Amino acid sequence: MDWGLKNRLSSIIKPQNNRALMLAVDHGYFLGPTEKLEDPKKVIAPLLKHCDSLMVTRGVQRASVSATADTPMVLRVSGGSSIIGEDLSQEDITVSIEDAIRLNASALAMSIFVGSKYEYQTIVNLGKLVSEAEKYGIPVLAVTAVGKELGKDARYLSLACRVAAEQGAHIVKTYYCDNFEKVVQSCPVPIIVAGGKKIPERDALQLTYNAIKAGAVGVDMGRNIWQSEHPVPMIKAARAIIHGNLNVDQAFKLYKKLVSEEPKKKPQNNPNQKKSNNKKKPQNNPNQKKSNNKKKPQNNPNQKKSNKPNNPNQNKPNPTKK
Ligand code: 5RP
16 A cells, blocks of 8 residues: 555544544535535534544535645545435546545545446446546545445445445445444455434434444544534544543533533524514604604694594504514
């Protein structure tokens, strides 16, 4: 393995403990503005210093990540289908090696869809990408995509991970499952585990712990971090398992402590309510005054009193006070 490739790989999987915490924010490449990732810049900024590497598309890297960041970038280079299209497995390589180098990618990432209609295309693309990336000492991470029609058990994932490794992938990203040790044991390159759909925080920490215990180098987690109500405490707790060897109870305790120490977010409605109250008061008062002022010269005080309940226009401002 060339020095450059080893060096890049060691920035993703830390050599001191052979562990990795990757933050995944590439979901938009087929999902569009994923819930709680609508503004990637805001999401990424507070989390960046807590992950070992960031899995990102070139569009989000350029638009939403500071070029002064020293976090290694794992650049997704595959795409071509969207969640509303016909077949998610119809992916191709969408980023040139030259652009990946311009973006200073520490690794390239692409999905393979083993067992799907387009498995041939995606597996051949992986082989070609590895050949191209190795010329420049850039490692490749293969994502074993899962879908409705694809399995998510140890048998299927072992097959998919092994296929990826045989094509030369330097890291394989896959999903956690029962008997995950079997998946790890039959894959000759490091395995990193995706977080999957949002689950309760303790469960996501349990998944992280289990994945490592089964032999994965770490997690490439997205939704279970930035869809949490407390993304920074969550990533710190996951980090404490991966790099601090905490167990699940300890990590969840840490998560709760960090949550309790976060500056309390004031309920978003209060400031608006105040504003709207403030707005309403001046709106209604001048009107009332105006109508009173108009009446003053016309009527004497006795007439004013008698007009109040009978005049339907005087009742109009009241609903706006609600
Ligand atoms: C999609 C991906 C995502 O990066 C991956 O799913 C990780 O994110 P999450 O933890 O939200 O599952 O590669 O193909």
